[in-house]
Amino acid sequence: MSENQYQPPKVWTWKQGGAGTWASINRPVSGATHEKALPVGTHPLQLYSLATPNGQKVTILLEELLALGVTAAEYDAWLIRIGEGDQFGSGFVGVNPNSKIPALEDRSVTPPLRVFESGAILLYLADKFGYFLPKDHAGRTEALNWLFWLQGSAPYLGGGFGHFYHYAPLKIEYAIERFSMEAKRQLDVLDKQLATRRYIAGDEYSIADIAIFPWYGALVLDGIYEAAEFLDVKSYKNVVRWAELVASRPAVKRGRMVNRLTGEPASQLHERHDASDFDTRTADKHQD
Numbered sequence: 001m002s003e004n005q006y007q008p009p010k011v012w013t014w015k016q017g018g019a020g021t022w023a024s025i026n027r028p029v030s031g032a033t034h035e036k037a038l039p040v041g042t043h044p045l046q047l048y049s050l051a052t053p054n055g056q057k058v059t060i061l062l063e064e065l066l067a068l069g070v071t072a073a074e075y076d077a078w079l080i081r082i083g084e085g086d087q088f089g090s091g092f093v094g095v096n097p098n099s100k101i102p103a104l105e106d107r108s109v110t111p112p113l114r115v116f117e118s119g120a121i122l123l124y125l126a127d128k129f130g131y132f133l134p135k136d137h138a139g140r141t142e143a144l145n146w147l148f149w150l151q152g153s154a155p156y157l158g159g160g161f162g163h164f165y166h167y168a169p170l171k172i173e174y175a176i177e178r179f180s181m182e183a184k185r186q187l188d189v190l191d192k193q194l195a196t197r198r199y200i201a202g203d204e205y206s207i208a209d210i211a212i213f214p215w216y217g218a219l220v221l222d223g224i225y226e227a228a229e230f231l232d233v234k235s236y237k238n239v240v241r242w243a244e245l246v247a248s249r250p251a252v253k254r255g256r257m258v259n260r261l262t263g264e265p266a267s268q269l270h271e272r273h274d275a276s277d278f279d280t281r282t283a284d285k286h287q288d
Helices: 052-066 088-094 118-129 137-169 173-194 208-219 237-247 248-255
Strands: 045-047 076-079 103-106 113-116
Touching: 045 052, 052 118, 052 137, 052 173, 052 208, 052 248, 088 103, 088 113, 103 118, 113 118, 113 248, 118 137, 118 208, 137 173, 137 208, 208 237, 237 248
Parallel strands: 045 076
Antiparallel strands: 045 103, 103 113
16 A cells, blocks of 8 residues: 555544635534625525526526516525635525525515525426426426436536546546546436437426536536546537537526626626626626
8 A cells, every 4th residue: 555545544633724626615514604694685586696507507597487577586696705605604504504505585475485405496496486397297207307316416527526627636546537437427328318308308498407507518518627528528419419509598698697706707797686787787897
């Protein structure tokens, strides 16, 4: 055994100030670190989020609902800067005790109802408004199959492959090989599913597509981890076809802009409170 190989201690202890992109905010305990109330806007739905893949799921669905004329889906989107620890404020922890974005508060009901976990928010909104989830039992079940597939699979793509390939301070061959294999297996699952279907769960666009696109659609369109060539994503032709189809939807384009802090300034809408914000308050036109 190499003398440089890591040997786990009998009992793990937290070494604060570790290396890595997210070391400053990772910790082994839950709960608030400071008192900070959340802002509340004028709309029925209050979203506290960041435009990570999980955050984009919710803003895409909300923009899709508004595009259908569902005015009750109007929302205020407040930026949670996870790199600065906003998710550990007392107000945010009150909406999501797990301190992860996105978190939603539905103030159209009394008392206001909190909804956390991105998949739960998608299901809640689809049920509340009656769109983007098939009404028939078989169709609904198939869409939920894929919604929950995503919830179980994405951690291997993000926390596994994405972390060790893109973010980790050390390139560990074993970890990259392990999670590259899993990422490609998942892409193959999707590619086979999409070989005979327009969308993930059939011919109907649903929350299954909305959930999967910000992860696997972005991956094959080279939007995350700079890994398109490494994973040979172009070989998954059905996934690429589907990703391009979903990416072309106007509501998807808008949803991906909300709470965004990266990319071209014109693609960043740090907060969203009105439909006109897309034209007047992007980062190239407005300073927070």
